[in-house]
Amino acid sequence: MPIERNELRRVMGHYATGVTVITTLSKEGKLHGLTANAVSSLSLDPPLLLICVDKKAESYACFEESGVFTVNILADDQEDISRRFAVSGGEKFEGVAYRRGANGAPILHGVLAHLECKVHAAFDGGDHTIYIGLIEEAETREAKPLLFFRGGYRAIGD
Numbered sequence: 184m185p186i187e188r189n190e191l192r193r194v195m196g197h198y199a200t201g202v203t204v205i206t207t208l209s210k211e212g213k214l215h216g217l218t219a220n221a222v223s224s225l226s227l228d229p230p231l232l233l234i235c236v237d238k239k240a241e242s243y244a245c246f247e248e249s250g251v252f253t254v255n256i257l258a259d260d261q262e263d264i265s266r267r268f269a270v271s272g273g274e275k276f277e278g279v280a281y282r283r284g285a286n287g288a289p290i291l292h293g294v295l296a297h298l299e300c301k302v303h304a305a306f307d308g309g310d311h312t313i314y315i316g317l318i319e320e321a322e323t324r325e326a327k328p329l330l331f332f333r334g335g336y337r338a339i340g341d
């Protein structure tokens with residue numbers, strides 16, 4: 184029998200991850216972003232990563248429409264940003280410092296790293312779609328990561 188969804192969430196919550204905000208654009212050019220930890224490196228040659236996006240997310244259509252996204256890896260002082268982008272819809276970028284990257288998607292101010300991507304492929308993943316991004320630009324900054332473990336935000340050493 185398949186595992187029940189809350190139990191699956193609880194068990195997978197034992198896999199400690201970083202926290203990202205994935206930014207993208209609608210076809211009208213409106214900025215979108217969502218908090219995500221279903222993110223993985225994939226290939227060095229060509230340089231690929233993958234993200235998993237809920238088909239019910241407000242920003243879902245943007246990945247197909249714009250063909251671009253940027254993975255913003257959050258720093259340990261950006262829990263408020265993570266919480267803001269984990270709420271569906273609304274004007275999430277109001278009062279948030281960012282600049283536009285070469286692909287047009289926002290790069291949030293103060294992130295630990297960012298990776299600008301072009302959508303390379305998409306695969307069905309149940310109630311999510313797996314997007315593979317071709318990494319075109321990437322940069323890091325000296326800071327500590329925000330972590331997510333057992334349903335809560337953590338910092339290294341907690």
Ligand SMILES: Cc1cc2nc3c(=O)[nH]c(=O)nc-3n(C[C@H](O)[C@H](O)[C@H](O)COP(=O)(O)O)c2cc1C
Nearest residue numbers: 217218219220221236237240241242269270271272
């Ligand atoms: C720590 C954390 C990790 C999350 N990871 C993902 C993820 O990998 N993929 C996803 O689609 N949603 C993920 N979510 C949920 C989205 O952030 C949430 O559904 C958000 O409201 C979607 O925004 P939108 O509907 O405006 O697009 C995560 C939320 C949190 C708090």
